[in-house]
Amino acid sequence: MKFQVETERLILREFREEDASGLLRLNSNPEVIKYLHMEPYKNIEDGIKDVKWVTDQYPKNKIGRWIMLEKSTGEFMGWTGLKLEDMEMNGQQNFYDVGYRMLPEFWGKGYATESVLASLKYGFEEMNLEKINAAAHCENLASRRVLKKSGFKELNSFDIFDFQAYWFELTREEYLAEK
Ligand SMILES: CC(C)(COP(=O)(O)OP(=O)(O)OC[C@H]1O[C@@H](n2cnc3c(N)ncnc32)[C@H](O)[C@@H]1OP(=O)(O)O)[C@@H](O)C(=O)NCCC(=O)NCCS
Numbered sequence: 001m002k003f004q005v006e007t008e009r010l011i012l013r014e015f016r017e018e019d020a021s022g023l024l025r026l027n028s029n030p031e032v033i034k035y036l037h038m039e040p041y042k043n044i045e046d047g048i049k050d051v052k053w054v055t056d057q058y059p060k061n062k063i064g065r066w067i068m069l070e071k072s073t074g075e076f077m078g079w080t081g082l083k084l085e086d087m088e089m090n091g092q093q094n095f096y097d098v099g100y101r102m103l104p105e106f107w108g109k110g111y112a113t114e115s116v117l118a119s120l121k122y123g124f125e126e127m128n129l130e131k132i133n134a135a136a137h138c139e140n141l142a143s144r145r146v147l148k149k150s151g152f153k154e155l156n157s158f159d160i161f162d163f164q165a166y167w168f169e170l171t172r173e174e175y176l177a178e179k
Pocket residue numbers: 031032033035100101102103106107108109110111112113114135136137140141142143145146
């Protein structure tokens with residue numbers, strides 16, 4: 001499934017096999033995965049598996065995460081976007097989750113927030129979703145700030161894996177009212 005959305009500074013497009021090496025750099029970086037419950041990627045096969053896992057979701061769910069490229073350079077930055085989450089979280093399942101993960105050289109420039117706003121526009125205006133959720137490790141202050149800046153309400157905290165996370169929600173009604 002082909003996809004491309006442009007924002008002021010970003011290109012968001014579908015995962016491709018050529019992204020495997022970028023995904024390996026991303027998910028083998030201890031700073032990047034500090035608040036994520038995962039083993040660091042070890043080799044290119046892990047990146048290739050990731051591409052397959054995401055691209056398999058596109059036809060099945062009509063959505064999946066997108067690769068983020070820096071518009072001015074064309075460089076791989078990481079990924080962002082919506083996912084139909086089938087894992088139970090905070091007592092909910094099969095909800096639309098927004099997420100993002102970037103290489104550290106791209107942090108602190110407002111890129112994650114810019115990408116979340118593009119995902120919200122797509123989710124609410126193209127897919128007509130009723131609500132979008134997100135979860136962030138309680139200590140992941142940058143991620144919590146991204147979600148709050150994007151209009152999400154930070155609701156309860158809950159146990160997940162071996163840590164506590166906050167649960168976020170934004171309804172279509174709230175999104176349209178804030179526009
Ligand atoms: C979380 C992440 C995507 C943020 O990306 P980013 O492009 O730097 O985010 P933005 O610039 O849009 O916004 C970050 C906000 O958090 C703030 N922030 C950053 N680090 C912070 C910290 N340690 N404490 C408090 N606030 C912090 C920034 O000041 C900014 O807020 P502001 O605009 O009010 O100043 C990036 O750090 C990342 O990829 N982390 C690793 C993967 C990850 O944790 N993903 C989220 C999983 S839930």
